[in-house]
Amino acid sequence: MTEADKPGQKQDRGRLCIDGEECKGCGLCIEACPPRVIAMSEPLNHYGYRTAIYAGAGCTGCGVCFMACPEPGAITVYRLVNAPGPGARSAQVAVEEASACAGS
Amino acid sequence: MPTESAGEYAPVQSRARSFYGRYERKEDLEHQTHFCPGCGHGIVHKMIARAIDDLGVQDRTIMVGPVGCGVFTYYYFDVGNVQAAHGRAPAVATAIKRSRPESIVIGYQGDGDLSAIGAAEILHAANRGENITVVFVNNAIYSMTGGQAAPTTLVGMKSTTTPNGRNAATEGYPLHVCELLSTLQAPAYIERVGLGDNKQIWQAARAIRRALANQVHGLGFSLIEVLSPCPTIWKMTPVEAQRWVRGVMENEFRLGVFCDRTNERAVSADLRPVTPDPALDDLPRILGVARERLPGSEAQAFTPGREIDLEVRIAGFGGQGVLLLGEVLAEAGLDAGLEVSWLPSYGPEMRSGTSNCHVRLSRHAIDSPLVASPVVLVAMNEPSLRKFDRSVRSGGWVIYNGREFPADCARDGLNVLARPFTELADELGEKRAANMVMLGALLEITGVLPQASIDHALARLVKNPRWVELDQRALARGRELYQGSREG
Amino acid sequence: MRRQLMKGNEAIIKSAILAGCRAFYGYPITPASEIAEAAAEFMPKTGGVYVQAESEVAAVNMLYGAASAGVRAMTASSGPGISLMQEGISYMAGAELPCVIADITRAGPGLGNIGAEQADYHQVVKGGGHGNYRTLVLAPNSVQEMADLTALAFELADRYRNPVFILADGFIGQMMEPVEFPETATPTQLPEWAVAGTAASRGNLISSLELDFDKLEKHILALEAKYRIACHRETRAEEWMTADAEIVLVGYGIVARILKAVTAEARAAGIKVGVLRPITLYPFPVAQFQRLALSAQVFAVVEMSTGQLIEDVKLALNGLRPVQFLSRVGGNVPSHNEVLALVRELARRAPAAPAREEERVANAY
Numbered sequence: 001m002t003e004a005d006k007p008g009q010k011q012d013r014g015r016l017c018i019d020g021e022e023c024k025g026c027g028l029c030i031e032a033c034p035p036r037v038i039a040m041s042e043p044l045n046h047y048g049y050r051t052a053i054y055a056g057a058g059c060t061g062c063g064v065c066f067m068a069c070p071e072p073g074a075i076t077v078y079r080l081v082n083a084p085g086p087g088a089r090s091a092q093v094a095v096e097e098a099s100a101c102a103g104s
Numbered sequence: 105m106p107t108e109s110a111g112e113y114a115p116v117q118s119r120a121r122s123f124y125g126r127y128e129r130k131e132d133l134e135h136q137t138h139f140c141p142g143c144g145h146g147i148v149h150k151m152i153a154r155a156i157d158d159l160g161v162q163d164r165t166i167m168v169g170p171v172g173c174g175v176f177t178y179y180y181f182d183v184g185n186v187q188a189a190h191g192r193a194p195a196v197a198t199a200i201k202r203s204r205p206e207s208i209v210i211g212y213q214g215d216g217d218l219s220a221i222g223a224a225e226i227l228h229a230a231n232r233g234e235n236i237t238v239v240f241v242n243n244a245i246y247s248m249t250g251g252q253a254a255p256t257t258l259v260g261m262k263s264t265t266t267p268n269g270r271n272a273a274t275e276g277y278p279l280h281v282c283e284l285l286s287t288l289q290a291p292a293y294i295e296r297v298g299l300g301d302n303k304q305i306w307q308a309a310r311a312i313r314r315a316l317a318n319q320v321h322g323l324g325f326s327l328i329e330v331l332s333p334c335p336t337i338w339k340m341t342p343v344e345a346q347r348w349v350r351g352v353m354e355n356e357f358r359l360g361v362f363c364d365r366t367n368e369r370a371v372s373a374d375l376r377p378v379t380p381d382p383a384l385d386d387l388p389r390i391l392g393v394a395r396e397r398l399p400g401s402e403a404q405a406f407t408p409g410r411e412i413d414l415e416v417r418i419a420g421f422g423g424q425g426v427l428l429l430g431e432v433l434a435e436a437g438l439d440a441g442l443e444v445s446w447l448p449s450y451g452p453e454m455r456s457g458t459s460n461c462h463v464r465l466s467r468h469a470i471d472s473p474l475v476a477s478p479v480v481l482v483a484m485n486e487p488s489l490r491k492f493d494r495s496v497r498s499g500g501w502v503i504y505n506g507r508e509f510p511a512d513c514a515r516d517g518l519n520v521l522a523r524p525f526t527e528l529a530d531e532l533g534e535k536r537a538a539n540m541v542m543l544g545a546l547l548e549i550t551g552v553l554p555q556a557s558i559d560h561a562l563a564r565l566v567k568n569p570r571w572v573e574l575d576q577r578a579l580a581r582g583r584e585l586y587q588g589s590r591e592g
Numbered sequence: 593m594r595r596q597l598m599k600g601n602e603a604i605i606k607s608a609i610l611a612g613c614r615a616f617y618g619y620p621i622t623p624a625s626e627i628a629e630a631a632a633e634f635m636p637k638t639g640g641v642y643v644q645a646e647s648e649v650a651a652v653n654m655l656y657g658a659a660s661a662g663v664r665a666m667t668a669s670s671g672p673g674i675s676l677m678q679e680g681i682s683y684m685a686g687a688e689l690p691c692v693i694a695d696i697t698r699a700g701p702g703l704g705n706i707g708a709e710q711a712d713y714h715q716v717v718k719g720g721g722h723g724n725y726r727t728l729v730l731a732p733n734s735v736q737e738m739a740d741l742t743a744l745a746f747e748l749a750d751r752y753r754n755p756v757f758i759l760a761d762g763f764i765g766q767m768m769e770p771v772e773f774p775e776t777a778t779p780t781q782l783p784e785w786a787v788a789g790t791a792a793s794r795g796n797l798i799s800s801l802e803l804d805f806d807k808l809e810k811h812i813l814a815l816e817a818k819y820r821i822a823c824h825r826e827t828r829a830e831e832w833m834t835a836d837a838e839i840v841l842v843g844y845g846i847v848a849r850i851l852k853a854v855t856a857e858a859r860a861a862g863i864k865v866g867v868l869r870p871i872t873l874y875p876f877p878v879a880q881f882q883r884l885a886l887s888a889q890v891f892a893v894v895e896m897s898t899g900q901l902i903e904d905v906k907l908a909l910n911g912l913r914p915v916q917f918l919s920r921v922g923g924n925v926p927s928h929n930e931v932l933a934l935v936r937e938l939a940r941r942a943p944a945a946p947a948r949e950e951e952r953v954a955n956a957y
Contacts, residue, residue, distance in 0.1 A: 182794065184794055187800070195651075199643070199654035225646070391634055438597050473849060474763075474849070
């Protein structure tokens with residue numbers, strides 16, 4: 001559980017999961033990430049690649065890293081949904097927003 | 105203000121359903137692609153898979169894979185997969201789509217595959233307006249074979265086959281596929297996109313989705329060219345390669361929409377008639393081979409018991425009706441219950457120069473349809489006579505279209521009927537009927553066929569009633585000529 | 593009820609459609625163009641597809657696509673076009689796709705001319721494409737056989753999932769003879785391996801690519817095993833007056849018709865001659881040759897090429913009997929009298945000393 005998940009604190013709008021065995025460490029997601037919350041790991045993975053890792057906080061759930069990544073399933077992007085209050089939105093709305101934002 | 109209760113996280117970007125979860129067709133490393141780190145192919149694959157998901161066409165989709173780095177589309181896409189020969193994906197896709205119009209057919213090609221060896225196939229698939237979607241990944245190089253020059257290689261760019269850089273004077277200029285294809289009238293949608301930065305990437309995803317949607321809506325041929333990084337062969341880091349797409353490739357290959365006829369097509373696609381396939385039982389009738397369709401003329405019982413083995417050679421100039429004369433003879437023979445064969449000389453002779461055919465009529469199965477030694481030679485001019493007169497069997501006949509039979513062609517045992525048949529036909533009102541006057545003489549001389557069979561044959565082969573009437577008079581005139589020659 | 597007078601090339605298409613063929617992809621070439629013309633007329637009327645491709649290369653790859661989608665499909669061409677199609681034929685054999693290809697042979701090499709020849713034997717029977725594969729080859733010698741063997745070709749193509757050739761010459765394609773067709777049409781079926789754009793076929797793959805050496809070897813050996821089964825089951829030949837023949841004439845296509853005429857005349861003169869006509873050129877009717885070698889003294893191959901069929905005849909006989917040779921090429925046909933002269937000469941020598949092999953190319957001496 002990250003800091004952001006703790007009750008009573010402001011939750012990040014997004015969250016990122018990177019599969020360290022599928023990632024080849026090309027770094028395109030690091031270059032692409034608008035809030036700069038992805039970095040390269042120091043340790044090598046099972047196949048000898050340094051891989052992208054999520055900094056653990058600050059993801060906006062925009063999905064840009066996913067689109068920049070050449071591997072089909074190395075990155076999964078989550079978005080905060082059903083949060084009470086003005087930030088609430090469905091997953092579908094969230095992804096459409098993200099597309100519109102990055103493509104504009 | 106932050107709220108007290110936590111919201112939930114839902115995946116908004118994840119592996120597309122149209123990808124396999126594990127790549128079991130790969131030899132090993134089934135959890136990742138075979139592409140090099142930073143390769144644009146994977147990014148394009150994801151855009152296609154997402155578009156298939158979004159349009160809900162996974163079950164209907166057939167991916168036609170290329171030769172090159174994109175060859176293993178079937179490792180990844182959980183759709184129907186057909187792997188094509190180098191450059192031929194548009195031809196393969198054409199046939200799949202034509203025979204399975206409900207399927208969604210995607211051609212995936214690289215720049216060597218599409219713009220070099222497959223240049224003809226993509227041009228003509230586009231020009232036919234095939235309702236397929238082509239994704240063209242352009243990285244300006246042959247990557248899988250190790251970095252040879254492609255038609256899309258930039259001027260000055262080094263490759264293993266342009267070691268000093270592409271020289272426009274000897275190797276020409278980069279081929280602009282979108283610009284070329286957009287001169288055609290048939291394509292529905294052609295756009296070039298890039299993978300040079302976030303903005304380009306999202307535009308590329310939209311374009312690919314649109315190209316696929318066009319097919320789903322039946323709008324016609326769509327092609328998306330994607331400027332794509334190849335860090336390995338370009339000898340750059342993935343990030344450098346991405347920047348090179350944006351900073352260098354894009355200058356040579358302008359991004360944008362080159363052709364968009366989707367609005368006009370959206371109307372016409374709805375108006376296209378749908379004709380159901382004919383019933384199986386109807387096929388013989390449609391093909392004209394249903395047996396009941398044929399006139400049920402019984403074998404004509406004429407001169408029963410008489411041995412018939414008529415071997416005829418008919419020769420003349422193209423346009424004199426040589427082949428038709430033979431055809432009427434053979435058709436009438438068949439009508440009369442005989443075995444028949446008709447064999448033409450074919451080729452350029454059909455269009456000009458000499459023409460001849462072999463016709464055999466027999467009570468028995470015909471061994472050779474080639475008439476080496478005819479019983480009757482119908483020679484419609486002197487060159488044809490001189491070509492074949494020596495081959496006529498002793499005791500046989502020459503029906504010659506000429507007032508005088510050349511003396512040096514005459515020999516013992518050769519029967520001759522020489523008349524100016526063309527002039528005689530002209531007197532009947534049509535000199536082109538000379539062939540039928542000569543056929544009339546042949547029928548009278550040989551006596552092997554009843555008039556009813558000739559009538560049937562003419563009815564079947566000559567569609568214009570005026571000509572049937574004329575041909576009948578011509579045949580009668582020919583018969584008279586032979587009778588007259590006997591009396592004379 | 594009676595037969596119809598029809599060109600061989602037209603009979604091919606009508607028979608194909610009745611046999612369930614629903615796609616034709618072709619490119620015009622003399623003397624095969626009537627096949628494409630008939631397809632253009634009848635395919636759309638019968639629920640099929642006709643496309644005139646931009647080249648024979650495209651045509652054969654369209655065939656690959658149609659076959660992948662589980663459709664009975666065919667094309668037709670002649671020597672130069674068949675040369676271009678070899679790429680796709682190899683791919684189809686490798687991917688185990690059925691199709692029917694009619695080669696209405698013309699004279700080569702190069703542009704040659706449009707006269708009839710049988711010089712495509714090697715590129716069709718031995719395979720002109722790359723890799724370890726074979727095509728099944730049927731050689732009609734009449735218009736009726738053009739129809740019958742086309743229907744058989746589709747059956748064999750599906751049975752063995754392999755390209756099947758109709759190898760005919762310009763004469764067989766261009767001539768008209770009486771022909772009759774089946775009264776009912778064969779229903780189309782969707783093979784379970786096809787990629788048809790359906791949920792059921794989604795997991796299917798058509799490919800000739802196999803990176804793993806051992807797996808590719810296994811695949812090639814599986815193809816070979818398939819061809820061996822075809823050799824056992826599908827060999828066809830016609831024998832005519834061979835029961836007591838001392839001289840066996842060998843030829844296919846139009847040549848076989850001439851051989852029959854010669855045999856009839858020679859038999860009338862008391863010469864014991866017969867005809868062995870391979871109907872399948874691959875698989876080759878080896879057993880028939882070996883059986884006739886027990887009774888016949890000499891074999892004479894007559895062909896419209898400078899010696900292609902004769903190689904298979906010699907392999908089949910394996911030295912059991914001498915093989916004579918008569919050939920005409922360039923668009924010429926061995927004449928009745930040329931063949932008859934050969935038969936008479938062989939009869940004069942037999943049975944005393946027929947052992948010496950001679951090859952004669954007419955007009956060559």
